[in-house]
Amino acid sequence: MAGSLSYARIADRYEQVRGGEHRAKELADALLPWLPEGVVCDVGAGTAVVTQRLAGPSRQVFACDISFEMLRQATSRVPGQAFLGEATGLPLRDGCLDAVTFVSVLHHVGALDLALSEAYRVLRIGGRVLTISGVSHPAEDDMAPIFERLHDQLRPERRGQAWSAVAAGKDAGFEIVHEGLARTTTSVSPHGLDDAMEERLFSHLWDLTDARWHQRVVPAIAELRSLPKPHTPRLRVFSHPFAVLAK
Numbered sequence: 001m002a003g004s005l006s007y008a009r010i011a012d013r014y015e016q017v018r019g020g021e022h023r024a025k026e027l028a029d030a031l032l033p034w035l036p037e038g039v040v041c042d043v044g045a046g047t048a049v050v051t052q053r054l055a056g057p058s059r060q061v062f063a064c065d066i067s068f069e070m071l072r073q074a075t076s077r078v079p080g081q082a083f084l085g086e087a088t089g090l091p092l093r094d095g096c097l098d099a100v101t102f103v104s105v106l107h108h109v110g111a112l113d114l115a116l117s118e119a120y121r122v123l124r125i126g127g128r129v130l131t132i133s134g135v136s137h138p139a140e141d142d143m144a145p146i147f148e149r150l151h152d153q154l155r156p157e158r159r160g161q162a163w164s165a166v167a168a169g170k171d172a173g174f175e176i177v178h179e180g181l182a183r184t185t186t187s188v189s190p191h192g193l194d195d196a197m198e199e200r201l202f203s204h205l206w207d208l209t210d211a212r213w214h215q216r217v218v219p220a221i222a223e224l225r226s227l228p229k230p231h232t233p234r235l236r237v238f239s240h241p242f243a244v245l246a247k
Helices: 020-034 068-074 112-122 144-154 158-162 165-172 190-198 210-225
Strands: 038-043 059-065 082-084 097-103 123-132 175-188 234-246
Touching: 020 097, 020 123, 020 175, 038 112, 059 068, 068 082, 097 112, 112 123, 112 165, 123 165, 144 210, 165 175, 165 234, 175 190, 190 210
Parallel strands: 038 059, 038 097, 059 082, 097 123
Antiparallel strands: 123 234, 175 234
């Protein structure tokens, strides 16, 4: 999988900290105006909570993910249209798709250039790639500085990779159709966020040693708990880099 990351270990709780149906609608609403009709593959679809919203009378959508545990949930949303596969080696023939979507995926892919080259291969001439970064500009709330600082300490490479999709797309042969931002919102309290961190529901917390956990994460959780009104939810607004590429 060329270093790609799987969410298999938290498949049963994934949507708990990813905004569920509300966030999925926001992401799908950003994609749909740019998504062509025809056959679409949502790569890194996970539970297909976004994928299911992309289908239409003239659009057939498939969900692809490297995690069987995630796809087990996806099958109820896109019956018969979910399959195992990785972004860097899609089990699809050349030129068979009208569009490929990557939603909150590419910052987890170990070889970004291979993923974009694979997307180019499976697209017909004129087909599109739509990518929404899973790494957003920081939310403007009192929790953001604490959480973002911790994430950058533990995964310093992730922000650069998340912002590299357009450059990698150009290198793969794509033309840039659109660059912008996709907006998502969620509501969570400092207490809710620190609970999710303690359960290690975020990928940058999964494989930490005890020493690193106590050095980096424990102080961050303490900071969250010391914020004013820690049980009061904050409306969090995120702006995700969004790009549309054409073959």
